[in-house]
Amino acid sequence: MTDKVIECKNLTHYYGKRKIYEDLSFDVPKGRILGLLGKNGTGKTTTINILMGYLKPRAGQCEIFGEDIQHISPATRARIALLLEGHIQYAFMTIEKIEKYYSAFYPKWNRDAYYELMNKLKVAPHQKIANMSCGQRSQVALGLILAQNADLLVLDDFSLGLDPGYRRLFIEYLHEYAKAETKTIFLTSHIIQDMERLVDDCIIMDYGRILVQQPVAQLMSTFRRYTYRVEGEQPALSSDKIYHPSVIRDCAELYSFENRGYVERLLQEAGIGYSDLREETMNLEDIFIGLTGKY
Amino acid sequence: MNKAIFFKEWIKTRWYLLAALVVFVSYTLYLVLRVGNAIEFKGAAHLWAVLLTRDAVFIEPVQYLPMVFGLLLGVVQFVPEVVQKRLKLTLHLPYPQPGMVLMMMLYGLGALTVLSLAQLVAFWGFLQHYMAAELTAHILLTALPWYAAGYAAYLLTYAVCVEPSWRMRSLLILMGIGLLRVHFLLDVPQSYNSFIGSLFVFDLAALLLVLRSMVRFKEGCQD
Numbered sequence: 001m002t003d004k005v006i007e008c009k010n011l012t013h014y015y016g017k018r019k020i021y022e023d024l025s026f027d028v029p030k031g032r033i034l035g036l037l038g039k040n041g042t043g044k045t046t047t048i049n050i051l052m053g054y055l056k057p058r059a060g061q062c063e064i065f066g067e068d069i070q071h072i073s074p075a076t077r078a079r080i081a082l083l084l085e086g087h088i089q090y091a092f093m094t095i096e097k098i099e100k101y102y103s104a105f106y107p108k109w110n111r112d113a114y115y116e117l118m119n120k121l122k123v124a125p126h127q128k129i130a131n132m133s134c135g136q137r138s139q140v141a142l143g144l145i146l147a148q149n150a151d152l153l154v155l156d157d158f159s160l161g162l163d164p165g166y167r168r169l170f171i172e173y174l175h176e177y178a179k180a181e182t183k184t185i186f187l188t189s190h191i192i193q194d195m196e197r198l199v200d201d202c203i204i205m206d207y208g209r210i211l212v213q214q215p216v217a218q219l220m221s222t223f224r225r226y227t228y229r230v231e232g233e234q235p236a237l238s239s240d241k242i243y244h245p246s247v248i249r250d251c252a253e254l255y256s257f258e259n260r261g262y263v264e265r266l267l268q269e270a271g272i273g274y275s276d277l278r279e280e281t282m283n284l285e286d287i288f289i290g291l292t293g294k295y
Numbered sequence: 296m297n298k299a300i301f302f303k304e305w306i307k308t309r310w311y312l313l314a315a316l317v318v319f320v321s322y323t324l325y326l327v328l329r330v331g332n333a334i335e336f337k338g339a340a341h342l343w344a345v346l347l348t349r350d351a352v353f354i355e356p357v358q359y360l361p362m363v364f365g366l367l368l369g370v371v372q373f374v375p376e377v378v379q380k381r382l383k384l385t386l387h388l389p390y391p392q393p394g395m396v397l398m399m400m401l402y403g404l405g406a407l408t409v410l411s412l413a414q415l416v417a418f419w420g421f422l423q424h425y426m427a428a429e430l431t432a433h434i435l436l437t438a439l440p441w442y443a444a445g446y447a448a449y450l451l452t453y454a455v456c457v458e459p460s461w462r463m464r465s466l467l468i469l470m471g472i473g474l475l476r477v478h479f480l481l482d483v484p485q486s487y488n489s490f491i492g493s494l495f496v497f498d499l500a501a502l503l504l505v506l507r508s509m510v511r512f513k514e515g516c517q518d
Contacts, residue, residue, distance in 0.1 A: 015517065054383055055515030078389035088380050092307055104299035105388045 003030045005152050005184040006051065011060035013046060020046050021208050024060070028201075033178055033185040035195040035216075038205035039292055044188040045085060048156045051186070052082060064152065078106055081150035085157045087141040091130035095123060095140065099147070108149040117143035117173070135166035142170055146177055153178070155187035159194050167191065171198050196284040204291050211291050216284060223287050226263050227253045228274040237270055244293045255290030296390055297398060304372065304402040311371040312406055315364050319410050323417045326354050330421070339425045346426075352434045352484050354418060361411055361445030362475060368403050369452025377456050382512065396509050400502060403449050411442045436491070437484040443495050444478035447471070450501035458508040460518045467504065474501070 006028040013020045020043040028034045038044050049055035051062060053069050062069040067076050090098055095118055103109040118125075121139050123132065129140055138158070145153060153174075159167050175198050178185050189195055195202060195216075202219065204212045212219060230252050237245045237254065241262070245254035252274070256263060260279050267274050282290065330353050333342055345351050376382045385399075386392050415435060422431040451471035458464045478494070481487060487494060 049515060052383065052387060054386075054513060056513075074389040074391055077387055080387075082384070082387045084380060084383055086380075088384060090303065090307075090381060090384070091379070092375070093303070097302075097306060101299050101303050104296050105390060 004028065005030050006062070006064050006186060008051075008062040009060055011047075011050065011057050011062065013043070013050065013055070013057045019208055021205070021210075024210060026203055026210065026213055028184060028186050030184055031182045032201055033175075033187070033199045035199035035202045036186070036188045036205065037192060037195060037202055037288055038188075039207075040190070042205040042207055044205065045156055048154060048186075048188065051154060052080075078108075078148075079151045081145040081148045081153045083141055083145055083153070083155040083158055086160055087134070087138045087158075089129055089137065089141050089144070091137070092128070094126045094128050096125040098129065098140070098144065102144055102147070106148050110147045110149050113149075114143040114147035117146065134161040135163060138162055138166055138170060142173060146173070149181075151183060153183060153185045153187070155185065157188050157190060159189045159191045167194055174198065192285040192288050193283070202284070204288060206292055219287060220281060220284065222257050223255065223282070223290065224257075224279050225253060225255050225282055225286065225290060226260070226277060226279050227251065228267070228277040230272065230274055234272045235270055237266065237272070239266055242266065243290055255287075300390075300395065300398045301402055304399060307375070308368065308371050308402075308406070311368065315368070315410060319360070319364070319414055322357055322360055323414050326357060327417070327421045329353070330425075334425055343426065343430060346430055346433070350482070350484055352437045354434060354438060357414070357438065358441040358479070361407070361442045362448045362478070364410065365403075365407055365445035365447070365449035366452050368406060369449045369456065372399065372403055373453055373456035382457065386513070392509070392513070393506065396506060397502075400450070400453060400505060403453070404446065407445050407449055411445060415442070433484060436488055439491050440478045440487045440494060443491070443498050444475055446495070447474050447478070447498040447501055450498070450505055451475075454501065454504040454508045457505065457512050459512045459516050462518050463508075463511065463516075467508070470504075474498070 004027045006026075008027065009025050011024040012022045024043075024047075036044050036047060046055060050057050051064065051069055053072055056070065064072060065076050065079060067073060072080075090101070093101065099111065099114050103111065117139055121136055123136060129137060132140070138161075145155075155174075158170060158174075162170065171194055174185070177183065185199075187199070199216055201213070201215050203210055212223075229250050230247060231250060234247065234252075241256055241258050243255040245252065254263070260277070263279075264277065267277075330342070333353075342353070346353070376385065385395060388395065415438070418438075419431060419435060422434060426434075448471070451467065451474065455464050455467045455471065458467055474497075
């Protein structure tokens with residue numbers, strides 16, 4: 001019996017001739033919250049679309065709960081709650097009607113979970129979703145997801161369009177729910193601070209490949225930024241163990257999983273005259289920038 | 296679950312259906328009054344003569360109504376689903392996906408059938424008072440291809456809306472124009488009698504195009 005809720009092997013996808021990624025493999029263990037991070041256009045939404053069976057990859061296989069994602073049965077779909085980018089919902093319905101609609105499909109529907117969240121919004125049950133603010137709509141979408149009582153939650157860019165208050169509310173609710181009920185979550189967001197509060201593991205994608213896949217705590221304790229001072233023109237650094245070395249005036253920086261000793265050796269071997277070498281750990285957003293670059 | 300699907304479609308389309316009902320009732324009343332006036336002023340015998348000698352069936356103004364109704368119903372039902380990207384939510388519900396596609400379709404076809412039948416029954420109820428059964432049938436049989444066009448327009452609009460690529464969408468639109476044109480090619484009364492059944496079957500077969508578009512939507516086909 002596998003404890004992998006999602007298992008993807010060698011996913012390859014192209015839009016026309018443009019490669020999105022090749023041989024992308026990852027899995028999401030049961031009870032973990034995994035965040036997929038990447039710059040715009042690296043294939044986050046493409047991955048969600050493939051996972052939900054809305055895009056046929058050019059090659060590779062994906063399974064959710066052991067079922068091929070191209071042929072997920074209705075019973076398994078009942079175990080997967082899906083939040084689409086922009087908190088898309090049936091906006092022509094009211095708070096009351098949409099609850100009634102969804103409840104007909106989900107055997108484990110938890111009406112109280114939905115209305116608990118709606119009561120916090122202080123909106124009338126007959127209020128139409130289309131007339132709500134983006135933040136309020138996000139809470140309706142979250143309420144519907146929580147009420148489904150699904151085993152896996154797939155959330156595509158849940159923070160899109162939300163102000164800090166609603167983002168925090170969304171994250172706190174989701175985190176508490178996932179941990180209390182041992183739910184598995186696969187999500188994407190373009191706001192990296194949100195991920196730091198929420199996810200256990202992360203995958204950081206660059207164009208066409210995965211840069212890193214590991215627990216956030218491990219990443220934050222092992223990935224470092226090194227800064228140092230240089231004078232005049234210096235030779236370029238080259239190593240597959242350092243990321244995005246750059247120099248602005250006399251301040252240089254580079255990122256690496258390697259320790260200080262390795263970086264010192266590297267600088268000496270490259271013949272770089274440096275001083276004031278500093279090593280620091282970072283928050284997830286800085287790690288993301290360090291791995292993917294600023295441009 | 297079936298009830299919930301119809302419930303959702305009803306909430307989405309109810310104002311359009313109400314407006315369509317008003318238009319159908321207005322058209323029906325207008326034609327009934329027009330024929331009624333002609334009978335009052337010129338007598339039923341004159342109407343019979345016109346009917347038999349001039350290829351007129353008196354309800355021609357209604358000929359494009361079912362087609363326009365079907366087309367707009369398809370637009371009201373499916374354009375928001377696609378533009379607002381809700382179709383993915385709908386297909387993610389724990390319900391067999393082909394079944395979901397067909398249930399939404401069944402709702403539209405049901406609405407189309409109810410309004411079309413109601414109008415045809417109203418015409419029949421009125422005409423049979425003044426005309427022989429054969430002449431009433433002559434008028435209604437002449438009108439049948441127009442109602443068949445309503446089904447074709449609805450199904451083709453559904454297929455076009457769900458189709459993910461513009462190239463295929465354009466092809467479907469061209470096919471649709473061709474198919475709809477077939478319903479209005481012959482203007483001699485009862486010209487379609489010999490193949491009206493086949494025409495209805497052919498129109499309903501457009502649901503295969505809907506299913507094909509849905510498969511392409513699921514595969515994420517692009518231009």
